[in-house]
Amino acid sequence: MKRNLLFVLFCIVLILSACGSENGSSSKGNDIVVAFGSEPITLDPQDANDAVSNQANVLLYDKLVTFDKENNVVPELATKWEAAEDATGITFTLREDVTFQDGTPFNAEAVKINFERILDEENKLSRHSLYADFIESVIVDSEYQVTFKFKEAFGPALSSFAHGAGGIISPKAIKDNADIGKQPVGSGPYKLKKWTPGTELVLEVNPEYWGGKKKLDTITFKPVPENSSRTIMLENGEVDVIAPIATQDIERLKENKNVTVNTTPIYRTIYITINQSNPIFENVKVRQALNYAVDKNTLVDKILLGQGKVAEAAIGSSVAGYSSVGTYEYNPEKAKELLAEAGIEEGTTIKLWTPDGRYLMDSKIAEFIQANLQEVGFNVEFQKWEWSAYSNMLDDPDSDYDLIVNSWGTSTGDADWGLRPLFTTDGSNNYSNYSNSEVDKLITEGLSNPNIEERTKIYNKAMNIIKDEAPWIFLAEYQTATGVRNDLQGVYTWGNEYVILRDAERK
Amino acid sequence: MSQIQAPIIETDDNSISLPPSSRSPFKVMLMQFKKNKRAMVGLWMVIIFVLVAIFAPFIAPYDPIKQNMDIMLQPPSADHLFGTDEFGRDMFSRVIYGAQISLMVGIVGVLISLVIGVALGTISGYFGGKIDALIMRIIDIFMAFPSFLLALAIVSVLGPGMGNVMIAIGLFSVPTFARLSRSSVLSVKGKEYIEAAKSMGATNTLIIFKHVIPNSIAPIIVLSTLRIATAILTAAGLSFLGMGAQPPTPEWGAMLSTGREYLRSAPHVSTIPGLAIMFMVLSFNMLGDGLRDALDPRGKR
Numbered sequence: 001m002k003r004n005l006l007f008v009l010f011c012i013v014l015i016l017s018a019c020g021s022e023n024g025s026s027s028k029g030n031d032i033v034v035a036f037g038s039e040p041i042t043l044d045p046q047d048a049n050d051a052v053s054n055q056a057n058v059l060l061y062d063k064l065v066t067f068d069k070e071n072n073v074v075p076e077l078a079t080k081w082e083a084a085e086d087a088t089g090i091t092f093t094l095r096e097d098v099t100f101q102d103g104t105p106f107n108a109e110a111v112k113i114n115f116e117r118i119l120d121e122e123n124k125l126s127r128h129s130l131y132a133d134f135i136e137s138v139i140v141d142s143e144y145q146v147t148f149k150f151k152e153a154f155g156p157a158l159s160s161f162a163h164g165a166g167g168i169i170s171p172k173a174i175k176d177n178a179d180i181g182k183q184p185v186g187s188g189p190y191k192l193k194k195w196t197p198g199t200e201l202v203l204e205v206n207p208e209y210w211g212g213k214k215k216l217d218t219i220t221f222k223p224v225p226e227n228s229s230r231t232i233m234l235e236n237g238e239v240d241v242i243a244p245i246a247t248q249d250i251e252r253l254k255e256n257k258n259v260t261v262n263t264t265p266i267y268r269t270i271y272i273t274i275n276q277s278n279p280i281f282e283n284v285k286v287r288q289a290l291n292y293a294v295d296k297n298t299l300v301d302k303i304l305l306g307q308g309k310v311a312e313a314a315i316g317s318s319v320a321g322y323s324s325v326g327t328y329e330y331n332p333e334k335a336k337e338l339l340a341e342a343g344i345e346e347g348t349t350i351k352l353w354t355p356d357g358r359y360l361m362d363s364k365i366a367e368f369i370q371a372n373l374q375e376v377g378f379n380v381e382f383q384k385w386e387w388s389a390y391s392n393m394l395d396d397p398d399s400d401y402d403l404i405v406n407s408w409g410t411s412t413g414d415a416d417w418g419l420r421p422l423f424t425t426d427g428s429n430n431y432s433n434y435s436n437s438e439v440d441k442l443i444t445e446g447l448s449n450p451n452i453e454e455r456t457k458i459y460n461k462a463m464n465i466i467k468d469e470a471p472w473i474f475l476a477e478y479q480t481a482t483g484v485r486n487d488l489q490g491v492y493t494w495g496n497e498y499v500i501l502r503d504a505e506r507k
Numbered sequence: 508m509s510q511i512q513a514p515i516i517e518t519d520d521n522s523i524s525l526p527p528s529s530r531s532p533f534k535v536m537l538m539q540f541k542k543n544k545r546a547m548v549g550l551w552m553v554i555i556f557v558l559v560a561i562f563a564p565f566i567a568p569y570d571p572i573k574q575n576m577d578i579m580l581q582p583p584s585a586d587h588l589f590g591t592d593e594f595g596r597d598m599f600s601r602v603i604y605g606a607q608i609s610l611m612v613g614i615v616g617v618l619i620s621l622v623i624g625v626a627l628g629t630i631s632g633y634f635g636g637k638i639d640a641l642i643m644r645i646i647d648i649f650m651a652f653p654s655f656l657l658a659l660a661i662v663s664v665l666g667p668g669m670g671n672v673m674i675a676i677g678l679f680s681v682p683t684f685a686r687l688s689r690s691s692v693l694s695v696k697g698k699e700y701i702e703a704a705k706s707m708g709a710t711n712t713l714i715i716f717k718h719v720i721p722n723s724i725a726p727i728i729v730l731s732t733l734r735i736a737t738a739i740l741t742a743a744g745l746s747f748l749g750m751g752a753q754p755p756t757p758e759w760g761a762m763l764s765t766g767r768e769y770l771r772s773a774p775h776v777s778t779i780p781g782l783a784i785m786f787m788v789l790s791f792n793m794l795g796d797g798l799r800d801a802l803d804p805r806g807k808r
Contacts, residue, residue, distance in 0.1 A: 228771075246768075248768055248769060248771070248772055249771075251772075252771075252772075298576045301576075302576040302579055303576075356749055363754075364593070367594065367754045367755060368574065368576075368594065370754065370755065371572070371573075371574040371594070371755065381753075382753050382754050382755070383667065383753055384667070384749050384753065384754070386749070
């Protein structure tokens with residue numbers, strides 16, 4: 001009798017616990033689960049280098065300014081700002097109604113403590129150089145006004161403050177020397193609930209958020225490294241958001257009625273660097289011929305399968321300061337004519353090198369271009385490289401490349417960083433060995449002007465020259481795809497490829 | 508490698524009951540071989556592969572590297588027997604040209620190891636003593652590496668490309684050939700006809716080329732056939748890892764590797780080259796096994 005009773009009790013407990021766990025793991029209601037390729041590395045915004053960490057940090061922290069869906073800079077903790085005429089400083093006016101998740105009030109002093117932390121080289125924060133490169137000092141003007149002084153004119157400063165690394169941490173946590181990477185304290189709409197490394201990271205809503213409580217109760221980050229598993233989890237409804245999506249899965253997901261695939265243009269472009277030090281490519285006609293020889297439309301439609309569009313400038317269309325300067329049409333006949341005028345014989349051997357798997361479809365794109373270039377009479381030697389060997393090759397000043405597949409992800413979202421390292425005579429990533437004093441002058445001019453409309457005009461001139469001189473084969477700008485269940489809305493992606501969940505809510 | 512014992516043809520073996528005049532060792536072998544159905548199937552498959560490789564330009568309906576993005580990833584049809592790949596290239600033509608490459612790598616690779624391995628093994632076995640010890644210790648060191656890793660390491664040093672793959676495959680089989688030829692030379696060395704030749708004043712070179720090698724070659728032939736299969740498989744493996752044939756070369760391993768991404772949407776792109784590799788390796792293995800049985804004196808019934 002006693003044993004029977006125990007058995008019944010045991011069964012009841014079992015059933016109850018089963019119910020409990022079922023409710024807990026369900027992704028319905030106001031809890032969502034998102035699956036990315038990896039888990040966050042650190043929740044310290046000033047130390048976070050990877051997209052997934054930043055995706056979590058954007059929920060935990062606010063910044064002075066942020067991006068909207070279209071990558072425009074908009075107010076967040078600052079209500080307004082004013083750049084110095086000569087672009088050597090910027091002054092922010094701050095919100096007065098903000099408190100951090102630990103109750104500390106937000107003010108100009110908090111901003112100063114935060115930026116002094118990242119500017120101090122001793123702290124070894126991985127985002128140090130983003131600000132240390134241009135900020136000279138931080139000055140508290142009043143309780144709610146703060147001014148940054150720059151080392152020299154720096155027009156694109158504002159978008160650097162909208163970068164994930166600009167997340168403002170509670171000054172109390174900084175003073176207490178807390179382990180911010182694991183115990184984040186921000187002022188954002190969500191706060192950390194639980195983090196089981198390797199399994200999941202759970203964020204819960206911050207009820208006292210200054211901007212009004214958000215609609216979701218919890219957001220759970222799951223690391224799912226396998227591309228196809230992520231897709232299947234989304235199809236099953238096990239998770240609500242996935243990124244990235246493998247190219248070959250996109251078509252299938254698009255046909256699924258329960259899922260929406262959002263494609264967003266990102267800052268990253270893919271192109272082929274033409275090494276102008278090689279005598280074959282000294283003549284601008286040869287470089288233009290290479291551009292005419294490549295069928296960019298087919299490349300975008302059939303290889304990138306919609307995860308990209310034909311590049312109409314040297315930088316991506318979502319980058320601040322962008323304007324279209326047009327593209328070289330696909331015209332193999334014209335390419336042949338130009339090559340004949342330049343005296344390039346048919347069968348001239350050139351090398352085309354590509355990394356394999358570093359950038360979306362990189363080696364496929366290269367293989368396609370090889371066929372394009374062979375059609376206009378080149379003999380193209382193709383080689384795929386493993387990434388570490390490839391980057392060593394790029395760093396080696398003696399390496400003897402002709403055409404190399406490259407990609408640039410203008411991380412600040414501003415045209416300056418999309419052009420200065422790549423096209424100025426002493427640019428750090430000028431692998432084409434391109435040099436044009438007019439372009440150098442225009443890019444410097446853009447740097448010392450704080451007005452984005454004027455800068456756009458300056459960069460347009462520079463990019464027109466660059467297009468005509470063709471130091472690259474201009475190919476495509478990437479678009480990133482995010483898969484979202486249909487009952488969820490408000491999920492979008494910034495140009496720097498961060499998936500933003502701040503405004504996510506159930507329909 | 509356990510399947511390779513050292514079968515030895517003993518020309519003066521009197522265990523053959525029939526009068527030797529009517530049945531030369533070669534004829535005996537041929538009869539044994541013909542009786543073995545599996546071996547004959549293997550032989551015919553090898554012959555077909557060789558013919559396909561030689562006449563590839565006449566058989567293949569399309570240019571194997573001509574891209575046509577409008578018809579990419581099409582399933583097999585009357586126009587394209589094996590369908591098309593991710594660049595719209597005809598898979599049938601690519602598989603046919605791929606036979607050329609795989610056979611070439613297999614044969615050239617094995618020739619390299621055959622020449623070097625047999626030379627080392629014969630010197631080692633015939634002269635013995637310190638030379639033997641030195642050569643065999645070096646061979647032992649090579650044997651300590653897993654053979655695929657050895658090939659991978661060699662290609663990494665030399666750089667990717669089909670030529671380097673052949674060299675790597677040649678080198679990685681050298682130890683096996685050296686060991687086998689040494690052991691069969693050892694068993695021949697003590698025979699009376701060698702002593703007779705020596706007593707008649709023949710030079711070492713003459714004895715090696717005229718008597719030792721011809722009498723110890725049978726197991727080497729078997730090993731070569733079996734090693735061609737291994738070489739083809741290894742070359743495909745290296746290309747699969749991107750260390751071998753560079754695009755757009757229609758190499759089976761490389762085709763298999765790129766086809767992997769389309770396994771769910773277009774399975775033919777990876778399965779067809781996979782099957783091609785399988786059948787070619789199988790045919791050489793069946794041929795090699797048959798040769799071994801035919802050349803093995805213990806197998807004579």
